[in-house]
Amino acid sequence: MQPHADALEVTRPSVVVDEAAMTYTVRSADAVQGGRRASSGVRTTVVEALKPLTFAVERGESVGVIGTNGSGKSTLMKLVTGQLQPTSGRVYATSTPVMLGVNAALVRQVSGEDNIMLGCLAMGMSRRQAREKRDAVAALSGLDDKALEMPLKAYSSGMASRLQFAIATSVDPDILVIDEALNTGDAQFRARTRARLDELREQAGCVFLVSHSLSTIQEMCSRAIWIERGVLTMDGDPERVTRTYRRYTRRMSDGREDEGRELLAEKQAEVVRRRIAWADGTPPTGTTQG
Numbered sequence: 001m002q003p004h005a006d007a008l009e010v011t012r013p014s015v016v017v018d019e020a021a022m023t024y025t026v027r028s029a030d031a032v033q034g035g036r037r038a039s040s041g042v043r044t045t046v047v048e049a050l051k052p053l054t055f056a057v058e059r060g061e062s063v064g065v066i067g068t069n070g071s072g073k074s075t076l077m078k079l080v081t082g083q084l085q086p087t088s089g090r091v092y093a094t095s096t097p098v099m100l101g102v103n104a105a106l107v108r109q110v111s112g113e114d115n116i117m118l119g120c121l122a123m124g125m126s127r128r129q130a131r132e133k134r135d136a137v138a139a140l141s142g143l144d145d146k147a148l149e150m151p152l153k154a155y156s157s158g159m160a161s162r163l164q165f166a167i168a169t170s171v172d173p174d175i176l177v178i179d180e181a182l183n184t185g186d187a188q189f190r191a192r193t194r195a196r197l198d199e200l201r202e203q204a205g206c207v208f209l210v211s212h213s214l215s216t217i218q219e220m221c222s223r224a225i226w227i228e229r230g231v232l233t234m235d236g237d238p239e240r241v242t243r244t245y246r247r248y249t250r251r252m253s254d255g256r257e258d259e260g261r262e263l264l265a266e267k268q269a270e271v272v273r274r275r276i277a278w279a280d281g282t283p284p285t286g287t288t289q290g
């Protein structure tokens, strides 16, 4: 049985997820068999991607989000950024989150230099502001002038993600969501990335980092959330959460699935159900709601 719903007092929240759940309804045509449809009509599949979950992220936190493929991480991040509305529950954010994903728009045909300008303009800067930001973006990307003159299609994936990260963080976003974009960087870039993330956090923002790289989570995050099969499984110290997650994935990949499921059930049962209690009784003004 679920433990009693304790109050979760939120004082300086950046993001609050309050009993939010997400179910996708997928409609697909039935498979064609022998040149004819197996049966007429459309099949509907319901995918319960996220079961109701509650947590709050305060200003200054960097939260790593882990879980096996298809566990619900990206869905959760889409709820946080407002790209998706939860099917039940609410998501609150104190400002519009900026999503930095592997597919964020960079134009392959034009130079890195032009991408900096286009990216800054796309994020709402004026031409002058974009020109002023240019040097900081170039420095953070670690790309030299020769590289910045080349078209993006000549970049390695690591170079492209460095540039993408530098452009996306140039606006000093309050809430930054990074989906897997940092795993290709080399050691030097990781050190700069870490410094930049710390800077953003110090400006009272918060950062979410979705990654399959547990060392990246340990290195960059002050907190880790493990989502498995759409269920909030652990939430806390990155070292502890990643260690347990590693034990789980090892059991599953070694074929010890019963033991894996046992560990999962044990951890999920330990998660105390929380009820959001706003410090002032209501969500702070200026929060966006999904």
Ligand SMILES: Nc1ncnc2c1ncn2[C@@H]1O[C@H](COP(=O)(O)OP(=O)(O)OP(=O)(O)O)[C@@H](O)[C@H]1O
Pocket (backbone or CB within 6 Å): 024, 025, 026, 047, 048, 049, 067, 068, 069, 070, 071, 072, 073, 074, 075, 076
């Ligand atoms: N647009 C969609 N329509 C239907 N089902 C979806 C959709 N997007 C995701 N899902 C399903 O929701 C579940 C969670 O997917 P999600 O992409 O959130 O997982 P993830 O943890 O980010 O996975 P990965 O690590 O592989 O990127 C999966 O079962 C997936 O098939």
